Amino acid sequence: MNSPFWRRFVRNKGAVAGMAVLLVVAAVALFGPLMAANSPWDMVQQPFLRPWTEPGFALGTDTLGRDILAGVIHGARISLLIGVVSTVVALLIGVTLGAISGYFGGWVDAALMRFTELFQAVPSFALAIVLVAIFQPSAGSIVTAIAVVSWPPVARLVRGEFLTLRQRDFVQAALLAGQSTPRIILTQILPNAMSPIIVMASLMVATAILLESSLSFLGLGDPNQMSWGYMVGSARTVLRQAWWMALFPGLAIVLTVLALNLVGEGLNDGLNTRLDGRGR
Helix, strand or coil, X not given: CCCHHHHHHHHCHHHXXXXXXXXXXXXXXXXXXXXXXXXXXXXXXXXXXXXCCCCCCCCCECCCCEXXXXXHHHHHHHHHHHHHHHHHHHHHHHHHHHHHHHHHCHHHHHHHXXXXXXXXXXXXXXHHHHHHHHHCCCHHHHHHHHHHHHHHHHHHHHHHHHHHHCCCHHHHHHHHCXXXXXXXXXXXXXXXXXXXXXXXXXXXHHHHHHHHHHHHHCCCCCCCCCCHHHHHHHCCCCCCCCCHHHHHXXXXXXXXXXXXXXXXXXXXXXXXXXXXXXXX
């Protein structure tokens, strides 16, 4: 807790608040479903029950009499899972292609960057809609679609870092020592390029959650999984009649995405050694 990184991180009060919110959301995702009074799919009360009108139904019920609070609790797990898994897949693709492009340069760099630009030429959300529609809405297809539209910025970031770092003395020393190319990439250059990648990853999780919510709002969410996006999407036809159906899962999305962005800013501060000695 006394590390320089942590001292720089806690100077950013917004990042600390965001971390607290994320810990609460993570705890709800991990343990909330075990303590939820009802299943989010069971019809347990009359439809359109307003919030705080009946004991045990603090957030009311939806069009089928399902518990909104149970849906928000169970939805945390799916929304976070989709956000994290799709980000991990996008990082694997982007870091791999960016590292190869930046390290080798030349025609390899040119070919991989043209391939990256091919994906960037298509609007991300439109491409995600097409991919989910082709492979049928499911958690797997949503993760795949989000990963496919998310990796190009990672590849460009990693390429830029590798282009700079491959000229450093420690890389030349590793070459003279006879280290193999994969070892130089994985043990010499990549660890020194991790700071911006970590910051970008935190922001990518937030973007992935928003993408999943947008897809679900359009009816392209997984109908077998309760997520915040699915809940907002199911409420779009009754917004005037039952505002609470969209409000509470929508607030969960807003708070989680805001917290992830604040934590990303804090990580940027924590990994920036130039902030040592400064106050905030």
